[in-house]
Amino acid sequence: MRAGLLRHTVEIQRASEIADAIGHMTTTWSKLVSRKAEITALRGEEYVAAQQLESKVTHRVRMRYYDGLTSSDRLYWVEEAKTFAIVAVCPLGAKRRTMEVMCVEHGG
Numbered sequence: 001m002r003a004g005l006l007r008h009t010v011e012i013q014r015a016s017e018i019a020d021a022i023g024h025m026t027t028t029w030s031k032l033v034s035r036k037a038e039i040t041a042l043r044g045e046e047y048v049a050a051q052q053l054e055s056k057v058t059h060r061v062r063m064r065y066y067d068g069l070t071s072s073d074r075l076y077w078v079e080e081a082k083t084f085a086i087v088a089v090c091p092l093g094a095k096r097r098t099m100e101v102m103c104v105e106h107g108g
Contacts, residue, residue: 005062006036009078012066029074037063039077057087061101065091075103 013029020026040060061075061084075084084103092098 005038006064008037008039008080010035010037010039010061010063011076011078012069013074013076015072015074029076031076032073033066034078035063035066037061037075056104057102058105059084059103061103062092063099063101065096065099069099069101075101 011034012032014032015027015029017025018028038061040062042058042060069086069089071086071089073086075086076082077084082105084101085106086101086103088102090100090102092100
């Protein structure tokens with residue numbers, strides 16, 4: 001992966017449940033790490049192909065490999081203040097140096 005394509009910054013975030021004073025559980029998101037990434041909004045034939053994976057996939061994020069990223073995590077695009085739910089995580093290549101993450105944009 002060419003470093004010049006990694007123009008955006010994303011935070012990998014993980015959820016945790018925290019109880020308040022009266023015992024109600026609240027989900028909070030914590031930043032695990034920041035990564036440079038290439039973020040592409042899917043359109044045309046890419047979008048049609050992505051629908052086979054999940055009908056709501058809106059973006060593809062390519063970045064250097066991060067071990068342990070799962071669909072229960074989320075990505076936060078720092079420059080655009082957009083949050084993405086992760087649909088699928090696909091390591092690329094035998095050496096797992098890069099990954100492609102299929103995402104759905106949501107309100108946060």
